[in-house]
Amino acid sequence: MAGLQKILVVLCLVTQAISQDMPYEDLLAQLQACPKECNCPQNFPRAVYCDNKGLKSIPTIPPYTWYLYLQNNLIETMPLDALQNATQLRWINLNRNKITSDKVGEGVLGGMKHLAHLYMDDNLLSTVPSPLPVSLEHLRLSRNRISKIPAGVFVGLDKLHLLDLQGNKLMDDAVTEVSLKGLTSLVQINLAKNQLSSMPLGLPPTTIQLFLDGNNIEKIPADYFKSLPKITFLRLNHNKLGSAGVPKDIFNISSMLDLQLSHNQLTEVPVIPSGLEHLYLDHNKIASVNGSSVCPVSVDSLDDSTNDSVPRLRYLRLDGNEISPPIPRDVVMCFRLLRSIVI
Numbered sequence: 280m281a282g283l284q285k286i287l288v289v290l291c292l293v294t295q296a297i298s299q300d301m302p303y304e305d306l307l308a309q310l311q312a313c314p315k316e317c318n319c320p321q322n323f324p325r326a327v328y329c330d331n332k333g334l335k336s337i338p339t340i341p342p343y344t345w346y347l348y349l350q351n352n353l354i355e356t357m358p359l360d361a362l363q364n365a366t367q368l369r370w371i372n373l374n375r376n377k378i379t380s381d382k383v384g385e386g387v388l389g390g391m392k393h394l395a396h397l398y399m400d401d402n403l404l405s406t407v408p409s410p411l412p413v414s415l416e417h418l419r420l421s422r423n424r425i426s427k428i429p430a431g432v433f434v435g436l437d438k439l440h441l442l443d444l445q446g447n448k449l450m451d452d453a454v455t456e457v458s459l460k461g462l463t464s465l466v467q468i469n470l471a472k473n474q475l476s477s478m479p480l481g482l483p484p485t486t487i488q489l490f491l492d493g494n495n496i497e498k499i500p501a502d503y504f505k506s507l508p509k510i511t512f513l514r515l516n517h518n519k520l521g522s523a524g525v526p527k528d529i530f531n532i533s534s535m536l537d538l539q540l541s542h543n544q545l546t547e548v549p550v551i552p553s554g555l556e557h558l559y560l561d562h563n564k565i566a567s568v569n570g571s572s573v574c575p576v577s578v579d580s581l582d583d584s585t586n587d588s589v590p591r592l593r594y595l596r597l598d599g600n601e602i603s604p605p606i607p608r609d610v611v612m613c614f615r616l617l618r619s620i621v622i
């Protein structure tokens with residue numbers, strides 16, 4: 280009972296807060312402009328819900344909309360007129376529609392001066408839409424047919440920190456210093472399931488999370504991570520990396536916490552940093568693990584007390600290799616914080 284009262288109080292507060300930031304006339308105009316195909320909740324007038332309606336086109340969107348939900352429809356075009364008065368949009372979800380690049384109206388996105396989140400996963404885009412609003416923070420374009428990133432499309436987008444391009448048709452020549460120029464705040468980039476055969480160029484030094492699973496990458500240049508000093512989560516599962524293409528100490532980067540190299544052709548365990556917590560090396564061609572060479576610190580120098588010098592590895596996968604159990608004793612001696620090892 281007390282819980283329910285609490286919820287009601289919270290709801291009332293939310294309603295008040297939302298109505299307060301919108302003058303009464305605007306609220307009326309907003310609700311009156313609600314397209315008949317959509318649902319515009321009175322207590323949350325900044326949101327317009329038009330998802331799952333079988334829509335073939337975008338209805339005229341009311342002027343004070345911040346959050347627009349259009350996912351799961353059959354929308355093919357993004358014309359200027361339907362969206363031209365919705366200049367306050369913060370968030371658009373257009374996932375799972377049928378929008379092609381040639382049907383994205385000239386300037387339709389660039390004019391949304393406040394747009395922070397644009398989601399267009401599972402459409403039929405062949406290129407990253409351009410121009411994009413400089414206010415953008417998250418851009419999701421996974422599972423389209425994107426093979427091109429127009430040069431300079433990200434210039435000025437200094438708030439963009441998440442870029443999801445997985446499941447597209449990007450090749451090496453599409454992901455370059457020229458195409459990625461301007462991403463000065465990028466933190467997460469997902470380029471998994473594309474057609475890359477080498478490591479992407481032009482990633483900014485702010486990058487923390489880089490996902491490249493399911494490409495055809497065979498090698499990593501020796502100085503590749505010199506320009507990525509903050510890299511923390513690196514996924515290269517399902518590529519074609521062999522130990523000859525992976526310089527021995529390439530992953531010995533102190534910021535790295537999570538390193539995933541499953542389903543490659545590695546024959547040796549790479550050098551890892553002492554702070555690494557998760558290491559995935561399953562389904563490679565590793566025949567043996569030498570504890571004293573794998574240990575990031577000297578095994579002899581580890582005394583019985585657990586202290587800062589103890590390697591941080593907690594999770595290790597080595598299954599699907601050519602290693603036979605038992606786990607070498609010096610591996611266990613080295614990685615004392617291991618909670619789980621799969622061999």
Ligand SMILES: *[C@@H]1O[C@H](CO)[C@@H](O)[C@H](O)[C@H]1NC(C)=O
Nearest residue numbers: 339340342360361362363364
């Ligand atoms: C946009 O707003 C203007 C001015 O209020 C109005 O005349 C016009 O009809 C609106 N356009 C659309 C597509 O609703």
Ligand SMILES: *[C@@H]1O[C@H](CO)[C@@H](O)[C@H](O)[C@H]1NC(C)=O
Nearest residue numbers: 528531532533550551552575
């Ligand atoms: C790994 O990096 C650490 C710290 O940067 C360094 O002390 C260590 O010698 C390196 N290990 C190898 C095998 O290169």
Ligand SMILES: *[C@@H]1O[C@H](CO)[C@@H](O)[C@H](O)[C@H]1NC(C)=O
Nearest residue numbers: 567568569570571572573609
């Ligand atoms: C393991 O590596 C260490 C240091 O690199 C080396 O001295 C030793 O001979 C290796 N042991 C085996 C069994 O290969």
Ligand SMILES: *[C@@H]1O[C@H](CO)[C@@H](O)[C@H](O)[C@H]1NC(C)=O
Nearest residue numbers: 580581582584586587588589
């Ligand atoms: C931590 O362990 C290392 C290696 O055993 C040792 O040299 C060092 O003195 C220890 N530090 C502390 C603070 O206990």
